[in-house]
Amino acid sequence: MLQVGNIIANKEKYVEGLKKRNLNNAAELLEEVIALDDERKQNQHTLDSNLAEANSLAKQIGGLMKEGKRAEAEEVKAKTAELKSLNKSLSDKQNEIEAKLQQALYNIPNIPNETVPTGNSDEDNVEIERHGEFPTLHEGAKAHWDLIKDHDIIDFDLGIKITGAGFPVYKGKGARLQRALVNFFLDEATKAGYGEVQPPIVVNEASGYATGQLPDKEGQMYHITNDDLYLIPTAEVPITNLYRNVIVDEKELPVKHVGFTPCFRREAGSWGAHVRGLNRLHQFDKVEIVQIQKPENSYEALKEMCNHVASLLEKLELPYRVLRLCGGDLGFTSALTFDFEVYSAAQEKWLEVSSVSNFETYQANRLKLRYKNDQKKSVLLHTLNGSAMALPRIIAAILENNQDEHGINIPQVLHSYTGFDRI
RNA sequence: AGAGGAGUGGCAGAGUGGUCGAAUGCGGUGGUCUUGAAAACCAUUGAUCUUCACGGAUCCGGGGGUUCGAAUCCCUCCUCCUCUGCCA
Structure with missing residues (x-):
C-alpha cells in the first residue's frame, strides 16, 4: 500500500x-x-x-x-x-x-508510473514491440482444442469427471511436453541468475494481504475455509512473502528467485466463447520470476526481466508482441506492467503468456520488506515479478503454429527435454 | 489426533510482579596496537510511531485480561520439541 x-x-x-x-x-x-x-x-x-x-x-x-x-x-x-x-x-x-x-x-491502488498510458480496458493497451513471423498454416489447420483430441494429449472431459470444467488432464506426449517446458523455463531462469525455490501452493491470509491479492481479489482465489488458507493464484504470493517482515542485508541485493507452481484461479464471471480450450483454466502451471531490488535499480531490473521473457519466446520460435498496459488494465498493486502475448495461428488470436510488473514499494510496504542504507536507515525495497512463463497458452500456440497435415513439430530447443520432436 | 514441555535481541542464553528494552557470551561495526593480518584491549551494536530538537510511547510468539505496575500471573490462539497414535 x-x-x-x-x-x-x-x-x-x-x-x-x-x-x-x-x-x-x-x-x-x-x-x-x-x-x-x-x-x-x-x-x-x-x-x-x-x-x-x-x-x-x-x-x-x-x-x-x-x-x-x-x-x-x-x-x-x-x-x-x-x-x-x-x-x-x-x-x-x-x-x-x-x-x-x-x-x-x-482501498487505494498503486500510483501508475508516468509512462503508463491512459485508457479504460485492455483495448487501450499500447503495443510497443512485435517480433517473429506469423506461420502459414496448411488447408484445414485446426485450433488446439481439436488438435489435443486428435492426438489424445490433453483431456478436458476426464478433468470434468474428476474435478470440473477448467481442470484438464495432460496425457502422454501432452504431459511430457508440459514437463519439458517447465524444465526448460527453470533452466533458463537458473542460467539468468535466479535461485530456484519450491514454495507451498497454499498460503495464509497474511500472505494474501501482503502481496495485495487480499482484499482486492478475494473472490478470485480458492479459499479453504476449514483451515483459512488460500490456493495460490500465482507463485508471486508465496515467493514474495518469503521476504515478509525481513530487513535484507544490502549484500544480498538484488534478490532473484524462480519458482514453478500450479496456479489456481476461480475466474468467476469470466467465461465465454472466447475462452475455449487452454485459453483460460482454473488450474494451470507457471514458472515465475521474482526480484527484490533497491529503488534506484528497479526499472533496470524490469527491463532485464522483460528481456528474459523475450528470449524464451525467441527460443521457442513463437511470434509475440509486447504491450504496455494502460491505467485501466493495470493490476491493483502494479506501477508499470508489460504483457507478452503470443500469436496462436489457428484461432488467429493473441494470447497473454506473461505479465511483468514493477510494484515499487507498494507490496514492500505491506510486507515490511526493507534494507538498511548507508545512513543505517530502513528503506523500503522494490518488488518485481513476471511470468516466465504461463504454460497452457504457450502449449496452445506451439500446437497450432507448428502443425502440418500429419502432426505437430516440437520447437528445436525442447527436443532434449521432450525426447521426441513430433506429436 | 492425545499427553507433556517450550517460545526472550542476528545467534546462544539469563531473567518468575517494580528503575528490564532486558545480564552474559558469540557474532557484527568502529578504534587502539601492527608494515599488514591475527590475537588482545576499548567503544559501539534491535524495530516501529512521534518530536525541529530534548525527549516520550510501544514491542520479550499473536491477541485479550488481572494489577498502580507484567518478559514474569491468568485466558486464548499459533508455532516448535518429546512420547503415543496415524500416514505418504
Whole structure:
C-alpha cells in the first residue's frame, strides 16, 4: 500500500496518477487518509503523554512500597484510577483510527508510473514491440482444442469427471511436453541468475494481504475455509512473502528467485466463447520470476526481466508482441506492467503468456520488506515479478503454429527435454 | 489426533510482579596496537510511531485480561520439541 508520508508530500501528483486508473474520487480517498493520519497522530500524542504520566506514577508507587511507605503509596494509587480508564478509552480509540486508516489505504491502488498510458480496458493497451513471423498454416489447420483430441494429449472431459470444467488432464506426449517446458523455463531462469525455490501452493491470509491479492481479489482465489488458507493464484504470493517482515542485508541485493507452481484461479464471471480450450483454466502451471531490488535499480531490473521473457519466446520460435498496459488494465498493486502475448495461428488470436510488473514499494510496504542504507536507515525495497512463463497458452500456440497435415513439430530447443520432436 | 514441555535481541542464553528494552557470551561495526593480518584491549551494536530538537510511547510468539505496575500471573490462539497414535 501507499505510504502516508508520500501521500501527504505528493497529493496532487498522486491524484493525477490515480486518474489514469479512472479513479475519479482519488482526491477524496487521499484526503481521508491524510485526515485519519492526522487524527492518529494527535490521539497518539495525548495517549503517549498520559501513558508517560501513568508510568511515572507507577514507578513512584514502586519506590514508596520499597521504603515501606504504604499510606503514601495508597495515596498515589488513588490518583491512577482516573488516568487508567482515560488511557483505556484513548487506546481503544487509537485502535479504531488505525483500523480505519488501514482500511482506507487498502482501498487505494498503486500510483501508475508516468509512462503508463491512459485508457479504460485492455483495448487501450499500447503495443510497443512485435517480433517473429506469423506461420502459414496448411488447408484445414485446426485450433488446439481439436488438435489435443486428435492426438489424445490433453483431456478436458476426464478433468470434468474428476474435478470440473477448467481442470484438464495432460496425457502422454501432452504431459511430457508440459514437463519439458517447465524444465526448460527453470533452466533458463537458473542460467539468468535466479535461485530456484519450491514454495507451498497454499498460503495464509497474511500472505494474501501482503502481496495485495487480499482484499482486492478475494473472490478470485480458492479459499479453504476449514483451515483459512488460500490456493495460490500465482507463485508471486508465496515467493514474495518469503521476504515478509525481513530487513535484507544490502549484500544480498538484488534478490532473484524462480519458482514453478500450479496456479489456481476461480475466474468467476469470466467465461465465454472466447475462452475455449487452454485459453483460460482454473488450474494451470507457471514458472515465475521474482526480484527484490533497491529503488534506484528497479526499472533496470524490469527491463532485464522483460528481456528474459523475450528470449524464451525467441527460443521457442513463437511470434509475440509486447504491450504496455494502460491505467485501466493495470493490476491493483502494479506501477508499470508489460504483457507478452503470443500469436496462436489457428484461432488467429493473441494470447497473454506473461505479465511483468514493477510494484515499487507498494507490496514492500505491506510486507515490511526493507534494507538498511548507508545512513543505517530502513528503506523500503522494490518488488518485481513476471511470468516466465504461463504454460497452457504457450502449449496452445506451439500446437497450432507448428502443425502440418500429419502432426505437430516440437520447437528445436525442447527436443532434449521432450525426447521426441513430433506429436 | 492425545499427553507433556517450550517460545526472550542476528545467534546462544539469563531473567518468575517494580528503575528490564532486558545480564552474559558469540557474532557484527568502529578504534587502539601492527608494515599488514591475527590475537588482545576499548567503544559501539534491535524495530516501529512521534518530536525541529530534548525527549516520550510501544514491542520479550499473536491477541485479550488481572494489577498502580507484567518478559514474569491468568485466558486464548499459533508455532516448535518429546512420547503415543496415524500416514505418504
